[in-house]
Amino acid sequence: MTTDKTLEPAPERALPEPERRGFWKKLRRGLRMTHTEIFDRFDAAVSGKTMVDEEVIEYLEESLIAADLGVETSLELIERLRGGVRPSEALDVLRLRERLVDEMAVLLLDVPQPRPRGEAPLVTLLVGVNGTGKTTSAAKLARLSLDRGERVLLAAADTFRAAAIEQLALWGERLGVDVIRQQAGGDPAAVVFDALKAGRARKTDHLIVDTAGRLHNKEHLMAELAKIKRVLDREGEGWEQRTVLVIDATTGQNAVIQAREFTRIVDVDGVVLAKIDGTAKGGVAVAIARDLRLPILHLGVGESPGDLVDFRPREFAAALLGPPGVAAG
Ligand SMILES: Nc1nc2c(ncn2[C@@H]2O[C@H](COP(=O)(O)OP(=O)(O)OP(=O)(O)O)[C@@H](O)[C@H]2O)c(=O)[nH]1
Numbered sequence: 294m295t296t297d298k299t300l301e302p303a304p305e306r307a308l309p310e311p312e313r314r315g316f317w318k319k320l321r322r323g324l325r326m327t328h329t330e331i332f333d334r335f336d337a338a339v340s341g342k343t344m345v346d347e348e349v350i351e352y353l354e355e356s357l358i359a360a361d362l363g364v365e366t367s368l369e370l371i372e373r374l375r376g377g378v379r380p381s382e383a384l385d386v387l388r389l390r391e392r393l394v395d396e397m398a399v400l401l402l403d404v405p406q407p408r409p410r411g412e413a414p415l416v417t418l419l420v421g422v423n424g425t426g427k428t429t430s431a432a433k434l435a436r437l438s439l440d441r442g443e444r445v446l447l448a449a450a451d452t453f454r455a456a457a458i459e460q461l462a463l464w465g466e467r468l469g470v471d472v473i474r475q476q477a478g479g480d481p482a483a484v485v486f487d488a489l490k491a492g493r494a495r496k497t498d499h500l501i502v503d504t505a506g507r508l509h510n511k512e513h514l515m516a517e518l519a520k521i522k523r524v525l526d527r528e529g530e531g532w533e534q535r536t537v538l539v540i541d542a543t544t545g546q547n548a549v550i551q552a553r554e555f556t557r558i559v560d561v562d563g564v565v566l567a568k569i570d571g572t573a574k575g576g577v578a579v580a581i582a583r584d585l586r587l588p589i590l591h592l593g594v595g596e597s598p599g600d601l602v603d604f605r606p607r608e609f610a611a612a613l614l615g616p617p618g619v620a621a622g
């Protein structure tokens with residue numbers, strides 16, 4: 294257990310209906326492949342059985358590892374589960390899974406939670422390796438803020454390719470959000486400078502900055518992000534700032550390695566785990582939260598701006614491990 298007060302989880306806000314229903318549907322859809330990965334073999338293993346035996350537990354353990362929860366976390370979950378199962382206890386699969394959800398929720402509530410949003414306008418700097426989903430996540434975060442009635446501005450600070458600027462501009466058009474941009478090859482820090490100025494003049498609530506991601510040239514990337522950070526520090530008075538790392542969940546355990554490397558270059562406040570819908574390795578969310586102690590802010594569950602859900606430990610555990618058709622309360 295952590296004793297650091299700042300890491301103590303805030304109590305989860307109950308979601309009002311029908312928000313809860315929409316959230317639950319998207320989360321379930323996003324975790325479908327991972328859920329199947331875990332329970333296909335488990336279901337096969339328990340079929341025809343009445344007792345919890347070693348074989349069932351072992352299948353479960355292997356499946357959790359296969360879903361990239363991380364070996365340590367998987368073993369810990371199994372140990373906790375074993376602690377609650379009496380030898381030759383009559384098997385109640387539902388109960389077993391409910392217990393699994395509870396144990397997982399306990400583990401996930403013991404990781405750093407996102408800082409609550411303050412009153413000040415917010416700048417979100419999106420960073421990450423090539424192709425992880427930064428630009429799409431910028432559009433998704435914009436949509437989330439728009440839904441909350443906030444004034445949003447996007448900044449195209451990935452000036453590396455003209456196509457990158459066009460991609461963000463297109464999202465801006467579709468969402469009805471202005472995009473601050475310069476020509477391709479321009480200075481990303483200058484774009485951020487312009488965006489802060491524009492944001493202040495327009496009383497923007499949320500400025501979302503898209504950046505380029507090239508890890509094959511770490512020096513360049515580091516220099517570019519450092520320069521953007523300097524502009525934010527110098528010109529960003531009155532703005533709350535956060536750096537959000539976008540990670541591609543489909544790369545499984547490599548995503549954890551990628552995140553670790555990135556946190557060496559930049560101070561990261563939280564993670565958006567994109568493309569969790571496209572992988573059976575969605576357990577990597579748990580590995581990132583636990584091994585790197587980075588708060589997971591959102592999960593990307595599709596390619597549309599609406600396909601972003603908050604990471605809520607209890608609900609995540611229930612969607613990942615709970616019996617089908619049971620929604621978390
Ligand atoms: N299924 C799925 N696809 C996603 C998700 N997020 C992004 N994508 C897709 O992943 C691809 C790359 O997304 P981008 O947003 O362009 O990634 P990026 O990090 O901005 O890429 P670069 O600018 O080239 O570094 C696109 O085809 C997106 O539609 C997601 O949550 N689910």
Ligand SMILES: [Mg+2]
Pocket residue numbers: 427428429451457503504
């Ligand atoms: Mg991009």
